[in-house]
Amino acid sequence: MRKEFILNIHDNSECQVPGADKAIVTIFDQLRFRILQMAGMVRALCIFNSAELDDTPRFMVENWDAKPNLDGSQPLKPYPGKMNDMRLVVTAHVFYWEGSYRNDYRWTTDSIPLSELDGYDSLETVKIDAGKGRGSYELLQELIEAFPQADPESDIFDEGINGCEAVNFLTGFIPRVREHFDCRMAR
Known part of the structure; x- marks a missing residue:
């Protein structure tokens, strides 16, 4: 056409x-x-x-x-x-x-x-392969939602963070952040 x-x-x-x-x-x-x-x-x-x-x-x-x-x-x-x-x-x-x-x-x-x-x-x-479709905003939003204890806007700000949960989350989260950086650097 x-x-x-x-x-x-x-x-x-x-x-x-x-x-x-x-x-x-x-x-x-x-x-x-x-x-x-x-x-x-x-x-x-x-x-x-x-x-x-x-x-x-x-x-x-x-x-x-x-x-x-x-x-x-x-x-x-x-x-x-x-x-x-x-x-x-x-x-x-x-x-x-x-x-x-x-x-x-x-x-x-x-x-x-x-x-x-x-x-x-x-x-x-439309299919694209750019950081699994996750932009910086979405990654940061996921981080804030995973640890509301560290967010001054949260009702539970300043409560303790379970170290084991944090390590488990970051083990899966950091590779996605790295993938996002690599996609942006390739541009």
Whole structure:
């Protein structure tokens, strides 16, 4: 399946030579799956976003020498400049592209809601192997729940902690923390 988007380019055009006006992005099944997989990873790890190099967008400029289209928009022609560091950025809810022109001025495209992609409904079932789906928040929450005696917010704060229970818990907990660190370092 194929879906095409025409996205506006946002940059600081006052500080540079004219940049691109639009990015045309065609989403095929492979890219759609990758975006959904990255969104699943962002959600599972409780991180802000995930990004990877991606040269999918085709950059265009509005052709002011041509007559407007019937819908009032300007026809587009290919952008003659070069782009650097084009990256696909995926959050838990949207995806977009960012990068820089040759002169290092940054640009970003409009964001596209993940709900625009076929298969978005099954996002929760996207399989990822990133620390068994446990993010830092979940690990810390589990630690607090296991030892409320050490939590100043708890009603039983400052009561004794059974050493044997603590050792048993930490024996299983520390390897999961190490796995989480290893997954984050691999990024």
